[in-house]
Amino acid sequence: MMLNKGKRRITLALGLCLLFGQACSGGAPVPEKPVTASPVSLEKSVNQAKPPAANPLYEDILNREAAWLSSLQLENGAIPMSPGGGPYRVVPYFTNIALLGLLEKPEQAPVVRKYMDWYFAHLNRTAGPDVPLGSIFDYTVEADQRTEKASGDFDSTDSYASTFLNLLRKYAEATGDTEYLLTHRSDIELIAGAMLSTKQADGLTWAKPAYRVKYLMDNTEVYKGLVDMEWISGTVFGDKAGAAAYRKHKKDVFAGIEKMLWSDDKNAYAFAKMEGGELSYPNWDTFYADATAQLFPIWTGVLAPDSKRAQQLYAAFNEHHPGWPQLNKGDAFPWALLAYTAAIMGDRTRVDAFLESVRTTYLDRDHPWPWYVMESGVTMLAAAHMANMKKE
Template identity: 40%
Template sequence: MEAIVRQESGWILSQQLASGAVITAYPGQPKIVPYFGHLALYGLAAWGFSLSRVRAYLDWYLAHLERPDRYGVTGTVYDYYLDERGAEVPAYTYDSSDSYAATFLTLVRLYYGNSGDRAWLKNHRQELELVAGAMLATLQKDNLTLARSDWRVKYLMDNCEVYRGLKDYAWLLAEAGNTGEAERYEALAGKVREAMEAKMRVNGGYCPAIYRAGLRRRPNWKKWYPDALAQLFPIITGVLTPREEAARRLYANFLRNYPHWYRQTQPENFITTLVAYAATLMEDRWRVRQYVEGLEENIIARGHPWPYHAAEAGILLLALKTYLAGDAKE
């Protein structure tokens, strides 16, 4: 597993452009999707690898903040595509304003936690505040965020990531000595968590989305995305701690519906590494080992075929860091 960590770290870096941006190698045309860039670099930052390259990405993101964007939101970053000359061209849209911003702040925390780069944190204080504002731009009175100002759906995945982003930004503010602001963001995180528990929790799981007029959709466990995968996000983002009964029940329900997820490592039936990360947090070590062995044989050894991309590798590094820490304890 340590060899895979080294290999995948190098492969993630091979997906980074000279500008600092990280590409997602979609079939046909690579794109710069900041959300996936954040997840790709989670692994490097968590391991403390190539932190100067992580910082180069952070600088790229902050240099591309919109003030405001086409939706009237300040502090967001569009997706970009590469033209025939390799120039980065804005797509003038993004999948979500809440998750892009939240996951960026989580990446900053991982970077700072391993670099101690106080100067960078101080120099970019105002820009980070803009990103935090973008994360909360769609926060509603019920303390849940909409994915985008023109897409009025409150997703479980997004709000889990917002909870984590708020917690991480509060930590960064405390590190910078801004105790009052840190407490404010910590309190906001608590409100988002309470809102998810009150409005999205259903028997044995969470509704994956709340639509206009408060319409709640119960999870269809047989529908992989977003329903079933979303159920793991409270565990992945720390909304639930792995030892909580609610987390154990959630993961048991997942296994009941996907008992052989660890076998799905072929490109045609690939299950995201996010599942392996959740399984690692839940100490499901046997299934994680089986999954990683299949991933090495069917994906890594075959040159990383789609749908595996840099974000998958980044989350794999997170999973393996947690797994190997468990080895050390044993």
């Protein structure tokens, strides 16, 4: 059975390659979903936010990618996968993660807010058998940058929602604009409901109602979404009971990941649990989804980076796929998410090698495909994390 994440990384990626007339072989991977870098504290406004420590490499990446990402915004507020003359492909999951990186430059907050306005305006407000209330479809926007058509589908309902909740929290902390979240409270709670709509008795979520597979990647993202929804509910909404409810869901998902997916015997997580209960454990030599999924618990905060398990998983990944910092993985996409994970692990050598590689391969060449929004934003997250990390 083709995996949902494989569909996101492979089916979607290959479709986009065909759409943009590009070959999808060699060099880099399709991204998964990343998480936010350490957010700016709530007390700091856009103008007060402390800039990352000066570093020629990191500053260059942050400045260039902020300019590129913001330039992609369409008139209607949507941000597509990549530039062009239209039609534009808008995949909210990828944009959500990309803008987590853009908020490393808080002066770009108006771009993020305009996109969030678009997202709220496109929520599915009528539920169906396979369409949860508060979910959102992928969209195509025509060359006029306003005429839109919903695809009628989404790659997932759990991760689209969770990553938007990540974005809401980071926006609030980067800008201090909690009023925006308060204004949209009912919609935010709808989105949280969509995230949890496929949660099962074992604590894990199906990717979407019509695709009943429980993915390690999705569920770690749901965990992160619940961390942020607990914060939004308690800190912004002042709703202690609501925060407690999301905390309970968070603990359920965490327990599901640890009890249902982790194997002491294999020293690895199952990257998928099928509807019938069958577990898929990784072949470490298979880059995606087997090996890459093992890093998701690290950047989503399920595992502390200094924990023994995180260290073992990260070491195993690098042992089996040592060439990723040089974009040597036999995969069509850069996989900036690997660099962000490496940054969280404090691995400056590999992060810097990756940043130099993508700067030469993509940034200096005007961002050719398969560079796209999520790669850009997650590269910003990695650069910002390194800029803010104490020098060794």
